[in-house]
Amino acid sequence: MRTMRIAGGLLLTAVAAAAAAPLSDFIAVSRAADETWLLKRGGQSLFVQRGTSAPLPAATFHLRDGRPFPWDREPLSLVRWRDRWLVANGGRNLWEFAGDGAFIDAVPAPSLITDVAAGAGVLWAYSAAAPPGLPSLWISSDARRFSPVQAAVTGGRGSPEEHVIAAQLIVAVSPRQELLFVHAAGAPELTRVGAGGAARAFPLAYSRSTARARLERFRPDAHDLTAYSQPARDVAVDGRGQIVVLRNREDVRDRGKLAAIRGLRADRYSSDGRHLATATFPATVRFILRSDASRVLGLTDTGVVVTAAFGLPIAGGIVP
Amino acid sequence: MKRSFVRKFPAFVLALLLLTSAVTVHADCIGDYNATVAGCAEAYGVGSASYTFCAAGAYVDLRYCQVRALLLG
Numbered sequence: 001m002r003t004m005r006i007a008g009g010l011l012l013t014a015v016a017a018a019a020a021a022p023l024s025d026f027i028a029v030s031r032a033a034d035e036t037w038l039l040k041r042g043g044q045s046l047f048v049q050r051g052t053s054a055p056l057p058a059a060t061f062h063l064r065d066g067r068p069f070p071w072d073r074e075p076l077s078l079v080r081w082r083d084r085w086l087v088a089n090g091g092r093n094l095w096e097f098a099g100d101g102a103f104i105d106a107v108p109a110p111s112l113i114t115d116v117a118a119g120a121g122v123l124w125a126y127s128a129a130a131p132p133g134l135p136s137l138w139i140s141s142d143a144r145r146f147s148p149v150q151a152a153v154t155g156g157r158g159s160p161e162e163h164v165i166a167a168q169l170i171v172a173v174s175p176r177q178e179l180l181f182v183h184a185a186g187a188p189e190l191t192r193v194g195a196g197g198a199a200r201a202f203p204l205a206y207s208r209s210t211a212r213a214r215l216e217r218f219r220p221d222a223h224d225l226t227a228y229s230q231p232a233r234d235v236a237v238d239g240r241g242q243i244v245v246l247r248n249r250e251d252v253r254d255r256g257k258l259a260a261i262r263g264l265r266a267d268r269y270s271s272d273g274r275h276l277a278t279a280t281f282p283a284t285v286r287f288i289l290r291s292d293a294s295r296v297l298g299l300t301d302t303g304v305v306v307t308a309a310f311g312l313p314i315a316g317g318i319v320p
Numbered sequence: 321m322k323r324s325f326v327r328k329f330p331a332f333v334l335a336l337l338l339l340t341s342a343v344t345v346h347a348d349c350i351g352d353y354n355a356t357v358a359g360c361a362e363a364y365g366v367g368s369a370s371y372t373f374c375a376a377g378a379y380v381d382l383r384y385c386q387v388r389a390l391l392l393g
Contacts, residue, residue: 024393073362074385090366090384112366114384129367129384161371164387184391224349224374225390233392248392263393286393301393 059101119173128167162218188231202273205316279308349374
């Protein structure tokens with residue numbers, strides 16, 4: 001019966017997929033001071049976005065003979081590391097490419113790496129697939145030798161579902177070379193982890209219903225991922241070291257009724273976690289492109305660049 | 321008798337199975353119709369695990385990248 005249900009589910013999924021809005025065109029982002037690099041779905045094409053222009057094709061990941069790089073599975077995360085690219089796709093290697101996208105090397109990784117984040121001279125690698133109790137976070141200064149960082153990240157020790165939810169992180173690197181992370185599904189807080197493993201968290205502005213607030217961790221009676229507390233979609237650090245967090249699924253009161261919004265609000269925080277400002281986008285944003293004191297640029301799910309002005313901070317909370 | 325019927329009309333039996341399963345959509349399983357899981361090009365899940373979640377109105381076994389896509393799109 002379970003097989004039947006799954007077969008039926010897959011059919012329904014396929015039908016729904018045909019009618020549904022597409023996933024975001026881009027699957028990974030790497031931000032620099034005045035340009036943002038985006039990896040297209042499929043993992044072959046790198047686009048660059050500058051100013052307020054639309055992203056433009058800039059390079060492809062390819063073998064030395066010019067053929068497209070044959071990914072065994074789609075990339076999950078991308079960073080600019082010095083003059084090269086490093087890509088994580090959930091395997092035991094990081095994939096190293098030249099700036100023009102030519103394949104250089106498969107770098108052995110300490111685990112199945114799902115996320116990478118880089119600062120000036122430091123590379124963080126994270127494994128959402130690391131078994132509970134084993135290291136899931138590593139740091140490196142040369143992208144060759146990785147040292148484990150003992151920090152409590154997931155806390156999930158139960159079913160695979162509990163673990164995979166708790167392990168989903170959105171990561172960035174602070175100017176102090178700390179790893180910043182938010183749980184994609186979990187409590188609305190941003191955690192900073194130092195190279196020694198010391199972790200500090202500060203709260204994020206996030207508006208959610210009472211029901212959503214109860215779903216910070218997996219519950220066996222709640223299999224609908226969209227119902228969970230999902231405080232963030234993206235985290236970025238601007239040139240002044242301030243942190244911008246793009247909120248994910250929120251619940252707000254609209255003319256008395258509870259309404260769901262997604263990826264519409266971005267908040268700016270000082271490096272020590274003070275909530276400074278909030279910007280509201282006109283459409284759902286997938287990635288933050290860049291920001292300054294007055295505005296933030298985002299890329300929508302359909303690849304459109306949108307801008308929102310920062311205004312007074314809009315606090316979060318539980319909406320009854 | 322049952323086996324011969326199945327052999328004679330496999331397409332009918334499959335269609336019947338799918339229809340039966342289609343009506344087992346649970347009221348608590350709504351999923352996200354916008355964050356389709358079909359665009360996920362992962363050869364196999366990270367760590368080869370799969371996870372039972374709700375997508376597009378039914379319980380399905382999702383691979384790692386599909387879970388990620390449902391959360392983040």
